[in-house]
Amino acid sequence: MSIEKNVMEENKAEENILKNPNEIILSTGKKIMKRERRGQHHIVENRLLSACSLKSDGTGINIGDMILASDIKAAVMIAEIDGVKQKIPTSLSEVYELAGEFSYEEWEEILISLQKDKKEIEEKAKNLQTSTGFGSELM
Secondary structure, three states: OOHHHHHHHHHHHHHHHHOOOOEEEOOOOOEEEEOOOOHHHHHHHHHHHHHHOOOOOOOOOOHHHHHHHHHHHHHHHEEEEOOEEOOOOOOHHHHHHHHOOOOHHHHHHHHHHHHHHHHHHHHHHHHHHHHHOHHHHHO
């Protein structure tokens, strides 16, 4: 193996070690730090969702409410943008202000990054359930 290839692989390994799991670096270079989510954040999200949801005609949740839920969760999750601390939004207008810090494409990147975390957590939960034997007892 060439020396250049060795150095490149070592640099990649160092980047993986040093990368903060709570940091999201967007393709534009903007750095987002995720907030450590605590119980009160769940309450803030639910309060915002109930205040912002549209009255339906009794048909249940609509797609707009589901998308809004995703956007509110993302906004509550953002602790810092490029090192500048962000307050937790408590109204829809504050969610708009926070989202205004990003381009449309950047906001999509944030949502996709959160989905990766969700998939990883769901996979770990499945593995945990399997390891406890719950899955085999039910079958």
